[in-house]
Amino acid sequence: MTLLRELLDSLRSFVATVGAVALFFVRVLGQIPRALLRPGLIVEQVYNAGALSLVIIMTCGLFVGMVLGLQGYDLLQRFGSEDALGTGSALALIKELGPVVTALLFAGRAGTALASEIGLMRATDQLAAMEMMAVDPFRRVVAPRFLGGCIAVPLLTMIFISIGIFGVQLIGVQQLGVDAAAFWSQMRASVDVSDVMEGVIKGCVFGVACSLIAVYEGYTATPTAEGVGRATTRTVVISAVLTLLLDYMLTAAML
Amino acid sequence: MRSTRAVELSTGLFVLLGFAALFFLVTQITNRQLSLNDSYEVYAHFENIGSLKPGAAVSIAGVTVGRVESIVFDQQIYKAVVRMRINSRYDKIPVDSDASIMTSGLLGGQYIGITVGGADEYLKDGDQIEFVQDALVLENLINQLVATFSRRGEQTQETEQ
Numbered sequence: 001m002t003l004l005r006e007l008l009d010s011l012r013s014f015v016a017t018v019g020a021v022a023l024f025f026v027r028v029l030g031q032i033p034r035a036l037l038r039p040g041l042i043v044e045q046v047y048n049a050g051a052l053s054l055v056i057i058m059t060c061g062l063f064v065g066m067v068l069g070l071q072g073y074d075l076l077q078r079f080g081s082e083d084a085l086g087t088g089s090a091l092a093l094i095k096e097l098g099p100v101v102t103a104l105l106f107a108g109r110a111g112t113a114l115a116s117e118i119g120l121m122r123a124t125d126q127l128a129a130m131e132m133m134a135v136d137p138f139r140r141v142v143a144p145r146f147l148g149g150c151i152a153v154p155l156l157t158m159i160f161i162s163i164g165i166f167g168v169q170l171i172g173v174q175q176l177g178v179d180a181a182a183f184w185s186q187m188r189a190s191v192d193v194s195d196v197m198e199g200v201i202k203g204c205v206f207g208v209a210c211s212l213i214a215v216y217e218g219y220t221a222t223p224t225a226e227g228v229g230r231a232t233t234r235t236v237v238i239s240a241v242l243t244l245l246l247d248y249m250l251t252a253a254m255l
Numbered sequence: 256m257r258s259t260r261a262v263e264l265s266t267g268l269f270v271l272l273g274f275a276a277l278f279f280l281v282t283q284i285t286n287r288q289l290s291l292n293d294s295y296e297v298y299a300h301f302e303n304i305g306s307l308k309p310g311a312a313v314s315i316a317g318v319t320v321g322r323v324e325s326i327v328f329d330q331q332i333y334k335a336v337v338r339m340r341i342n343s344r345y346d347k348i349p350v351d352s353d354a355s356i357m358t359s360g361l362l363g364g365q366y367i368g369i370t371v372g373g374a375d376e377y378l379k380d381g382d383q384i385e386f387v388q389d390a391l392v393l394e395n396l397i398n399q400l401v402a403t404f405s406r407r408g409e410q411t412q413e414t415e416q
Contacts, residue, residue, distance in 0.1 A: 040259070047262045051269035090284055155273025162276040165284065189312075190364075193285045200277070 024216050027138060028146050035143035045148025049110040049211075053156060056109055057102060061160040064097055065089070065167020072168070073176050082178050086187035089168040094191065094199040098161035100247050103206035106153050107239035111214035114145050115235040118218025119228035127219075142219060146211045153207025154200055161199060198254050205246055210239045293343045295380035296324065299354045300334040305365055305390025307356055312366040313339045320345045323367060339367065341378075349374040355388030365390060 035042065068089045076082050118141060121127050127137045172178045214235050221231035304326060313321040321341035329336045341348070351372030358365050369384075378384070 043266050044262055046270070047266040050273075051265045054269055054272070094280065094284075152269075155270060155276075158273050158276035158280060162279050187284055191285045192310075193281055196277075196280045196285060199280075 020220070021212070021216055024219070025212055028143055028212070028215070031136070031138045031143040032147060034139050035147060038144070041140070041144040042147050042151075045144045046151050047148075048113065049106070049145075049148045050152030050155060053106060053109045053152070054159070056105060057156050057160050058163050060101065060105055061098075061163035062167045062170075064101060064160075065093065065164035065169075066171045068092060068097070068164070069168040069171030069176070073172055073178065082172075082176075083182035083186055085168065085172045085178050086183035087190045089172075090165055090187045090191050091195060093161045093164040093168075094195050095202075095251070096247070098164060098199055099157050099202035099206055100243060102157045102160045102203065103153060103210055103243040104240055106149070106156060106207075107210045107214070107236050107243070110149065110152070111210050111235045111239050112232045114149065114211070114214040115218035115221070116228055116232045118142070118145070118215060119221035119223075119231045122219065122221060123223040123225070123228055125223075142215050146215050149211025149214065150204070150207045153210065154203035157199060157203035157206075201254070202247065202250055205250060206243050209242050209246055213239045213242065294321065294340045295343055295346070295378075296338055296340050297378050297380075297382045297384055298336055298338045299367075299384040299387050300329070300332065301337060301356065301387055301389055302334060303389040303392060304335045304337060305356055305358075305392060307337065307365045307367070307390065311364060313341060313369065314366060315345070315348070315369045315371060320369075337367070346377060346379075348378045350376045350378055350382065351386065352378070352384060353386035353388060354384045356390035358391070 069085070072085045072089050073082060076085055076088070118127075121137075121141065127141065130137045130140060169180075169183065173180045173183050217231040217235045217238070221227045307323065307326065309323050309325055311323045312319045313323060321339050324338040324340045326335055326337050328334075339354075348369065349372040351374040353370050353372065354367050355370065356365055357368045372386070
């Protein structure tokens, strides 16, 4: 009996959290037009979320591409079709690895920073102080950070994919000796603009999801050191799970 | 906190890099369709197109000269109608050329190969390619092979008896 009640309670709190996130999302969206009036704040957040993540994204993109080159070559040479390496790895990077790994890295690098920053603002009563001064913290703090993340993730995704393809080329063509002309021409022949658009759409959706989770967790964090820490952890966990879940649904919808 | 100028500069660099990457992906990695302005359309009737798909290459002597635009089944003649867009740079393809569906490599996709004929007239927009060769369906081929072998087997048995 108590087990059933606990189950019902946790189910209810889950549904309530989903509702709270949805309402939070609507509130952020409502503040976006007014946040756009101060582009300086958004530029600063694009810098925080995007430009500062550049090094980790490029490093990871290069290594993901290189390992894809190795594994792809090993797999394809068993069938004697090494020339398909370009096509296979480009499609894998554009459609799956690029958007997903970028979103996971973004959640770890920038999402945590967003959540703990906003959480600490709440813990140190900065948000309350803003409200006292009739400054809406949604407009001044939450909306610019959300927008910055939404702009940064698709761009980071594209950079990740490009560097990744360079990495595949580095291992496949330069080191393992796949014919360069076949590599590029087969890639060009079978990758379509719609494939790239699929990657862009995924990047945008993941950007919105990860940024939303980060600002929500930060804003609703318990205003203690422990609470901020927990909010940061939850940001990474929920972002990762949500990214993979959305990835499946988007793939199923667009394939 | 770094100065606003440095922040703006590196943000600008980041955004430009992102768009450069997108540009690279769209122009260098993908195949751009031949633009519709400088091309003409021809069609052909096939009994069986195998697994030919819209977007497949149309090639002459191995050179891609166009793409398959659409494939529909015509209920009047019970054949597949394949429409092809050919770059108008290649406007001297004789009308008696023949179009056959071929497979590139063992695992490759199918494409249309045009073998040039000898007529003095050339294909123009809206023309039909009369001579066609259907796709080789592997199952049919194997069936024929099996039939031939079993018949031969029976014959040898008969002669032995």
